[in-house]
Amino acid sequence: MPELPEVETTLRGIEPHLLHQRIATVTVREPRLRWPVPAEVSRAGGQQCLGLARRGKYLLLKLEKGGLLIHLGMSGSLRVLEQPESPQKHDHFDIELKNGACLRFNDPRRFGAFLWVEGDMESHELLRDLGPEPLSADFTAQYLYQRSRNRRVAIKNFIMNGHVVVGVGNIYASESLFMAGIHPQRAAGRISLQRYAGLVAAIRDVLGRAIRQGGTTLRDYVNSKGAPGYFAQELLVYERAGKSCFQCGGPVRQKVIGQRSSYYCPACQK
DNA sequence: ATTGACTCCTGATGGC
């Protein structure tokens, strides 16, 4: 799925088509997602879209009164259709605009979400307690260092925790830890301020480059035009188990950490 | 408070 770069790419793709446009209707044809899609989403009908934003991996459509919250889950994608064709399998909902265009959500695995938010979106309980944006000035080595003191959780799980920092998923967690030379299983509380500085720089760098490449397409991610992302060719360790480390030439290892596949170089990462 | 395991679901892949 979509991690931060893929959600950001989706946002940039849909924004020009939605901003200042008026929604005609919201059609839900398969409400079974992570949570059942509430009937309230139809309140978006007739409203103008005043702004779009991303918070972590959530997409926010701000309307005149209230807003829509969308999460792509593991396999979700949003497409802009200028001339809507007939819906396909796993097309869960459409946001139809007055101008005839349509924003269509497809999600085979149904881990995505589509929710109505009354009032201020940022104070919604799913967004309220999220950590800082990794590309913002709030995300610093000092912050990570402070938050991690006395924490025994593996650093990989720590940076994948949205309450610590948002947007770092399984791919970019492995990638940034490799770049920073930190073993993914190292206890978060046993990493120095200096090494956190390297990690923060690595996370910023990898996410920034991935956004520039339109995200990573491993299996089914597509952007708002249905095109894949091209960051997969820049991956250093992810899905490279047994292949040579680009830094030392030794074999890249795969190990399950916190129920997720992790990739690292045991020689380069301590 | 922190942690680790479990859960939701479909689809692709590989072994037999």
Next chain:
DNA sequence: TGCCATCAGGAGTCAA
């Protein structure tokens, strides 16, 4: 071709 097991990019929830 079919059947079965395994594995996927997330993250909320629960129990200890």
